[in-house]
Amino acid sequence: MEFETQNGHLMWDGCDTVALAEKFGTPLYVFSQTMIEEKCQELQRDFVEKYENVRVAFASKAFSTLAMLKIVQQQGFSLDVVSDGELYTAIKADFPAAHIEMNGNNKSIEELAMAIDYGVGRIIVDSLQEVDLIAAIAKEKNKTVDILFRITPEVNVQTHSFISTGQKDSKFGIPIDEAILFPQIQNAIETPEVNFLGFHFHVGSQLFDNHAHLSAVTIALDLVKLVKASFDYTIKELNFGGGFGVQYTDADQPKPFSYFTDPMMEKVLEFCEAEQFPQPAVVIEPGRSIVAEAGISLHTIGAIKELPGLRKYVSIDGGMTDNIRPGLYEAEYTGILANKADDAAVEKVTVSGKACESTDILVKDIELPTVETGDIFATFSTGAYGFSMASNYNKLAIPAVVLTKAGQAEIIVKRQTLDQIIQNEEIPEFLK
Numbered sequence: 392m393e394f395e396t397q398n399g400h401l402m403w404d405g406c407d408t409v410a411l412a413e414k415f416g417t418p419l420y421v422f423s424q425t426m427i428e429e430k431c432q433e434l435q436r437d438f439v440e441k442y443e444n445v446r447v448a449f450a451s452k453a454f455s456t457l458a459m460l461k462i463v464q465q466q467g468f469s470l471d472v473v474s475d476g477e478l479y480t481a482i483k484a485d486f487p488a489a490h491i492e493m494n495g496n497n498k499s500i501e502e503l504a505m506a507i508d509y510g511v512g513r514i515i516v517d518s519l520q521e522v523d524l525i526a527a528i529a530k531e532k533n534k535t536v537d538i539l540f541r542i543t544p545e546v547n548v549q550t551h552s553f554i555s556t557g558q559k560d561s562k563f564g565i566p567i568d569e570a571i572l573f574p575q576i577q578n579a580i581e582t583p584e585v586n587f588l589g590f591h592f593h594v595g596s597q598l599f600d601n602h603a604h605l606s607a608v609t610i611a612l613d614l615v616k617l618v619k620a621s622f623d624y625t626i627k628e629l630n631f632g633g634g635f636g637v638q639y640t641d642a643d644q645p646k647p648f649s650y651f652t653d654p655m656m657e658k659v660l661e662f663c664e665a666e667q668f669p670q671p672a673v674v675i676e677p678g679r680s681i682v683a684e685a686g687i688s689l690h691t692i693g694a695i696k697e698l699p700g701l702r703k704y705v706s707i708d709g710g711m712t713d714n715i716r717p718g719l720y721e722a723e724y725t726g727i728l729a730n731k732a733d734d735a736a737v738e739k740v741t742v743s744g745k746a747c748e749s750t751d752i753l754v755k756d757i758e759l760p761t762v763e764t765g766d767i768f769a770t771f772s773t774g775a776y777g778f779s780m781a782s783n784y785n786k787l788a789i790p791a792v793v794l795t796k797a798g799q800a801e802i803i804v805k806r807q808t809l810d811q812i813i814q815n816e817e818i819p820e821f822l823k
């Protein structure tokens with residue numbers, strides 16, 4: 392991994408990370424606004440400005456906080472939300488409702504009503520009962536709702552099976568089976584409260600190869616043609632999801648966005664020309680690729696346990712509670728000692744968390760300079776699905792988050808207090 396140092400300390404977006412750990416405490420998440428904006432600018436240049444009628448919607452579940460949504464809004468991007476809580480965060484960040492798209496494989500009536508009340512731009516239908524449910528709510532409120540169908544394009548992806556989503560046997564999406572999907576399309580076309588715009592897919596996550604995306608585009612375009620032939624209905628929008636890979640360790644070689652978007656757009660444009668079809672709007676929904684590499688986490692080393700001839704465990708003051716990905720799907724990370732950033736590696740250690748689970752290992756077998764209690768361990772590329780998956784397991788506090796911009800650093804999420812951890816708890820009368 393590439394990084395900058397100054398006086399032996401890891402620098403992040405012009406800030407001394409050791410000083411940040413001292414000032415704000417650990418565990419600490421640090422997000423570089425500069426790096427987030429660089430990713431957004433790459434998307435602007437190579438996708439938004441390059442093609443007509445295309446949009447980027449940030450998949451907010453990767454890192455849904457008020458400050459992050461402000462950055463996304465300033466970029467003119469749309470937002471993908473999947474729950475009432477993510478929608479609420481967007482509302483509180485004053486995100487324009489028309490630019491919010493709601494996904495989710497089991498949206499509750501309350502969530503749908505909230506989305507419709509607020510006037511979100513799109514609802515992505517993911518189950519067979521949903522059109523009728525949306526129509527009933529919309530009718531009551533005298534509204535019409537723009538919808539897409541999330542389809543499962545049945546492509547196999549080269550990623551961990553726990554994060555692949557486009558196969559037929561999936562809890563996500565509607566299979567492209569005429570007996571299942573076509574009655575839904577018919578229903579959507581005939582229902583005045585919904586405006587059927589098109590199709591959505593999301594084939595998986597952390598992908599380095601564009602094959603799955605391209606196969607799915609072909610399948611979606613075949614479907615567009617079939618819908619025209621079967622219903623004389625013109626699809627106006629296609630959403631190709633996210634899933635673009637990022638660098639967690641040196642083994643990961645991510646591609647630029649254009650490696651995915653250029654050939655996908657080429658397919659769409661070729662199809663439109665060959666079929667004399669008006670170009671549909673094209674949306675992508677990157678989450679991880681916008682924010683993962685911009686974030687690091689800082690932990691303080693505590694207990695050190697050497698098992699001679701076996702392994703040396705160095706423990707950090709957090710772990711799976713602030714980053715569950717290693718435990719959840721064997722995700723790999725790398726890091727350095729932020730306070731010994733120029734020192735050569737001299738020993739192999741395993742960085743373990745403090746939660747009471749054997750799988751709470753942040754990095755296995757990493758080469759580091761001599762590790763001492765009090766050192767600051769910085770983990771790279773923790774910006775996506777780290778903070779957003781944090782939990783209070785073992786009643787550990789959710790960490791603080793700092794946003795940096797060219798040497799400035801400010802808290803965007805305060806560290807949870809012990810009182811906040813138990814604030815919703817009560818002792819019933821009969822126990823008193």
Ligand SMILES: *Cc1c(COP(=O)(O)O)cnc(C)c1O
Pocket residue numbers: 450452453471494593595596597632633634635676677678679680
């Ligand atoms: C999670 C998700 C995304 C974002 O995926 P990334 O791999 O983070 O880019 C996009 N669309 C949908 C529907 C998702 O569920």
